[in-house]
Amino acid sequence: MQNEVINILKKEERFSDETIDEIRKVGINDFADIIMDVGKQDTEYIKRDEIQKGLKTEKIGKEIYIYKEVMSTNTVAKFLAENDVENGCVILSEKQSKAKGRSGKQWESPLGGIWMSLIIKPQIDHSKIPMITLAAGVAVVKTLEKIGIENAEIKWPNDVMINDKKVCGILTEAITKFNIIENIIVGIGIDANFDVNTLPQELQEGTTTxxxxxxxxxxxxxxxxxxLEEIETTIDLIYENGFEFMLKEWRKYSYSIGKIVEVKEPFNKSYDAYVLGISREGALVVEKIDGTLEKVISGECIIKK
Structure with a gap:
């Protein structure tokens, strides 16, 4: 987190190298006001006024910070979450230089994408955190429907697919104190307008915009x-109707159900299985080759062609 704050301060060219060295020695929270001020400056592509004009939400997106380039919007969000920003605060960046997906995988974030993190101050316990990721996926798919994409699907647990290619990734992280969830950071990256041929060769075939x-x-x-409107609607419906309502929506858009996958769970051997559905806890329910059923709580499921 300190490196991210230092990186933003360096780009502002307000401080000499000697001052930056001194900043490393003091509490970075002392510079929260400056980081917020930078996030209020004009940017070239992502525009606060255009986002908030006509925004029909009560909380989500009422406070927005936009940067020209950061290492990771999730890291900036974690920093700002420690400095009294509002519930529903949004952090955006036109580029990310060191963004990460699940399991620490590099996430390419060039100009022409939507790189966003949302700070939510939830009233849920730890067991429900995976459901937030699933809910964000539902919100993304419903948003894409509104702009004319009717065949987007959700690949468990955190990817949105179009025509078998990835268009969006979601990374949810909890900030806890004394085993109490203070904030949840929901990072959403959507490939919007850039040319996929500019990505590393190994990512081009499986990516779309x-x-x-x-x-x-x-x-x-x-x-x-x-x-932002769809996320707030989804959150409100969860509070009103519980997570079961959201799970029904997720199942409707599922890319994973009915497919043969290779399951890679942390610290366990990988195995092939058939995806049957999703549990009330948000775990993927699969049938292994020997007929036994498993609940996959965390890990990766690779679709087998």
Missing amino acids: LGHELGHKIDENEVIRLL
């Missing part, structure tokens, strides 16, 4: 506004 699927450039600011 909204612009490619629609055949024209999309308005990132409009998609962000629609997504």
Whole structure:
């Protein structure tokens, strides 16, 4: 987190190298106001005014910080969450230089994408954290429907797919204190307008963008506004009806159910299985080759062609 704060301060060119060295020795929270001020400056592509104009939410997106480039919006969100930002605060960046997905995988984040983190101050216990990831996936798919993409699906636990290619990844992280959840950071990365041929070779075949699927450039600011509205609607419905309602929606959009997958769980051997569905806890329910049933709580499920 300290490196992220230092990185933002360096880009502002307000401080000499000697001052930066001194900053490393003091509490970085002393510079929260500066980091917030930087996030209020004008940016070239992602525009606060365009997002908030007509935004139909009560909490989500009422406070927005936008950066030209950060290492990771989730890291900035963690820092700001420690410094009294509002519930529903949104952090956006036009680029990310060192973003991470699940299991620490590198997440490519060039210009032309939607790189966003949302700070939620929830009233849930630890066991429900995976459900937040699933709920975010539902919100993304419903947002894509509103801009004309009707075949987006959710690959358990955190990817959104279009035509068997990844268009969005979600990374949820909890900030706890004395075993109490203080904040949940929901990182959402959507491939919007960039050319996938600019990505590393190994990522090109399995990646798509909204612009490619629609055949024209999309308005990132409009998609962000629609997504913030959909997230708040989804959260409200969860509070009103419980997580079971959201799970029904997730099942409707599932890319994983009915497929043969290779399951890779932490510290366990991988195995092949058939995906039967999802449990009330958000775990993937699979049938192994020997007929036994397993609940996959964490790990990776690779679809087998």
